Amino acid sequence: MKHILAASLAIAVSGSVLGIVCNGLASTPVPILRPYTGMLSPVGVVQAQQWFQEDSALFIDARPSPEWAQGYIPGSLNWPVGSSRSLPATSKRLVLCDGEEGSAQILGENLKSQGRHMYVLKGGLRSWRQAGFPVSALCLVVSAQLASCWA
Numbered sequence: 001m002k003h004i005l006a007a008s009l010a011i012a013v014s015g016s017v018l019g020i021v022c023n024g025l026a027s028t029p030v031p032i033l034r035p036y037t038g039m040l041s042p043v044g045v046v047q048a049q050q051w052f053q054e055d056s057a058l059f060i061d062a063r064p065s066p067e068w069a070q071g072y073i074p075g076s077l078n079w080p081v082g083s084s085r086s087l088p089a090t091s092k093r094l095v096l097c098d099g100e101e102g103s104a105q106i107l108g109e110n111l112k113s114q115g116r117h118m119y120v121l122k123g124g125l126r127s128w129r130q131a132g133f134p135v136s137a138l139c140l141v142v143s144a145q146l147a148s149c150w151a
Contacts, residue, residue: 040095040108040120045127048094052133057092060111061125062103069138073128081107087116094119099126 043051051057052073059076061068068078073096079085081103087093093111095118097104108118121128129135 040105040112040118042122043094043119044122045131045133048121048128049131049133051092051094057094057119058088060087060093060095060107062095062097062107063125067098071125071129071135071137073125074134074136079107081110087111092119093117094121096121096124096128099124 048057048059052059052075055075059073060079061072061076062079062081064080065078068076068080072078076096093116095104095108095111104120104124108120112118123130125135
């Protein structure tokens with residue numbers, strides 16, 4: 001029994017080594033390991049406000065569209081978790097959600113796994129509102145007499 005286990009282990013190790021060597025010699029090697037990039041970089045609301053004023057970051061809101069429509073950071077991109085699209089080129093990408101950072105973490109990690117450096121707004125939209133920073137909302141105009149807005 002020991003001989004079978006030793007032979008199996010030797011075959012597995014030699015096969016792995018051979019595969020790694022062949023992959024390294026290939027003209028277009030297959031990436032075997034992706035370097036660990038750690039967690040998203042957290043950003044406080046004061047830093048986020050500075051980026052907002054400078055227009056130097058893309059704000060990505062991970063909440064579902066109906067929630068986003070009820071209140072969002074002006075100019076933010078609504079990108080619910082699970083939707084697929086390409087990101088515009090920008091140096092800073094700040095992901096946010098309602099404040100629990102759950103969906104922002106998921107979306108940010110998904111985008112970060114594609115090689116993009118991502119930041120997450122600590123406290124999300126809740127901290128943004130509490131700081132008194134601008135929030136926009138969509139309005140639905142049914143007629144000249146009746147309009148429904150969220151704030």
